[in-house]
Amino acid sequence: MEKARISGLQLFMLMTGFLLGSRLIINPATEAKNDGWIAILISGAGGAILLTLYTSISLLNPSRTLVDILRHQFGKSLGNIIALFYIWYFIHLASLVFRNFGSFLVTTTYPRTPMEIIIAFFALTIIYAVNSGIEVMGRLSEILVPIVPVSSIIIGLSVVTTHDFTAFLPVLENGIKPVIKASLNLLSFPFGEAIVFLTIFPYLNKKKSLKKITALSVLLVTGLFLYIFFRNIIVLESNFIDQATFVPHVTSVLFPGINLEPLFDVIMIIGGGIKIISTIYAAVMNLNQLIGAANYRKFTTCIVMFSVVLSIWVYENIFEVFHWAGNIWFYYSIPFQIVIPVILLILSLVKKGRSQNEGT
Amino acid sequence: MIDMNYNMLIVLVVFTVLVIYDLQKLIKNKDSIKVLISYIVIVASSLAVGLLLALGKRPVSPSEWIEWIFKMIGVVK
Numbered sequence: 001m002e003k004a005r006i007s008g009l010q011l012f013m014l015m016t017g018f019l020l021g022s023r024l025i026i027n028p029a030t031e032a033k034n035d036g037w038i039a040i041l042i043s044g045a046g047g048a049i050l051l052t053l054y055t056s057i058s059l060l061n062p063s064r065t066l067v068d069i070l071r072h073q074f075g076k077s078l079g080n081i082i083a084l085f086y087i088w089y090f091i092h093l094a095s096l097v098f099r100n101f102g103s104f105l106v107t108t109t110y111p112r113t114p115m116e117i118i119i120a121f122f123a124l125t126i127i128y129a130v131n132s133g134i135e136v137m138g139r140l141s142e143i144l145v146p147i148v149p150v151s152s153i154i155i156g157l158s159v160v161t162t163h164d165f166t167a168f169l170p171v172l173e174n175g176i177k178p179v180i181k182a183s184l185n186l187l188s189f190p191f192g193e194a195i196v197f198l199t200i201f202p203y204l205n206k207k208k209s210l211k212k213i214t215a216l217s218v219l220l221v222t223g224l225f226l227y228i229f230f231r232n233i234i235v236l237e238s239n240f241i242d243q244a245t246f247v248p249h250v251t252s253v254l255f256p257g258i259n260l261e262p263l264f265d266v267i268m269i270i271g272g273g274i275k276i277i278s279t280i281y282a283a284v285m286n287l288n289q290l291i292g293a294a295n296y297r298k299f300t301t302c303i304v305m306f307s308v309v310l311s312i313w314v315y316e317n318i319f320e321v322f323h324w325a326g327n328i329w330f331y332y333s334i335p336f337q338i339v340i341p342v343i344l345l346i347l348s349l350v351k352k353g354r355s356q357n358e359g360t
Numbered sequence: 361m362i363d364m365n366y367n368m369l370i371v372l373v374v375f376t377v378l379v380i381y382d383l384q385k386l387i388k389n390k391d392s393i394k395v396l397i398s399y400i401v402i403v404a405s406s407l408a409v410g411l412l413l414a415l416g417k418r419p420v421s422p423s424e425w426i427e428w429i430f431k432m433i434g435v436v437k
Contacts, residue, residue: 092422114367116365116367116368116370116371117367117370117371119371120370120371120374120375124374127378287398291394291395291398292392292394292395293391293392293394293395294391298382298385298386298391298395298399299398299399299402301375301378301379301382302379302382302399302402302403302406303402305375305378305379305402305403305406306402306403306405306406308371308375308406309372309406309409309410309413310409310422312368312410312413313409313413313418313419313421313422314421314422314423315421315423316418320423324423324427327436328423328426328427328430328436331430331435331436332426332430
């Protein structure tokens with residue numbers, strides 16, 4: 001483990017940037033059409049529960065990273081095997097965000113630049129950022145993440161003249177099923193992905209504020225998702241939202257006279273960047289601990305290289321990415337985001353109870 | 361006629377240069393065999409898949425395996 005500490009504000013910004021991530025370029029809860037706001041509220045509540053689960057695990061196992069917790073609770077052999085699966089999951093997640101980033105820029109801003117080159121350039125800066133350490137990552141997010149909500153609000157205010165404030169009505173026109181599906185997808189992508197932070201939580205300087213920081217982060221992100229949803233639907237209406245690939249980008253190009261597109265690129269670079277940095281950092285740190293190497297930086301280049309290749313390999317086109325994210329990702333994530341953390345919490349509580357009994 | 365993806369090839373060359381630089385440091389610092397083997401396995405698998413992608417011969421991806429498994433057990437239709 002690094003001998004570094006991050007402040008509460010830095011963790012808050014890092015987590016907010018991570019949760020906003022690439023969701024800002026894909027309309028949140030698209031499947032629910034005009035009932036997306038209900039799906040966002042449900043997933044926000046679910047996200048708060050999931051993050052309480054993760055913070056409770058971290059607080060019950062102070063100063064332990066994910067690998068340490070898994071080894072401590074499941075035993076060395078089983079713990080190592082599960083840790084290996086988590087490392088794979090983190091790399092897969094990073095490659096998904098790399099691909100989202102590449103697909104977005106190739107579709108919107110750089111249509112004549114090959115996606116491989118865009119992803120590779122981005123990956124080189126990611127290597128530098130991850131090797132700089134958790135403190136630099138914290139400071140980076142402290143400076144950059146506030147730009148994301150500000151840019152989103154500027155885009156929203158700019159398009160306010162083009163609107164239909166009744167576009168989200170009638171409520172539950174298509175029934176509750178699409179709302180539940182959309183909320184589950186939004187719960188696993190991005191809220192459940194915050195399992196990555198079990199590697200980062202031990203670096204917080206004041207552990208007492210951990211739950212407050214994560215709750216505030218979920219609240220802000222849910223609020224911003226709601227704002228983005230209402231902004232998109234009052235400008236584009238639900239039928240168009242259903243057809244567009246990168247909905248928020250379409251919203252930004254609607255404003256006559258001003259080109260708001262660069263603001264979206266900035267949002268994507270910051271959100272996507274923070275998310276990939278956190279995920280790669282977690283993968284590299286856990287791999288380093290699993291193998292027992294002295295310095296995690298040794299693995300950064302090879303893990304980023306693997307993620308870049310994986311991002312090109314895993315999906316043939318953008319439609320496959322959306323199909324995977326919308327239909328498979330939730331089921332694939334259940335063991336990593338819900339099942340194993342719940343078992344970890346139960347085992348941690350049992351062990352804590354036992355040690356307290358032995359103490360008395 | 362092989363339909364080469366030269367962009368992928370360029371990306372692989374850039375990363376290979378970085379990896380060689382890293383490997384030099386690993387050997388110099390006399391890191392454990394475990395570290396070296398893990399490093400080489402990750403890099404070799406990246407290069408193998410990357411080269412196949414560059415040659416236009418995309419192997420079946422992990423996401424397709426996972427989706428196939430989910431379909432087999434009836435989680436998704």
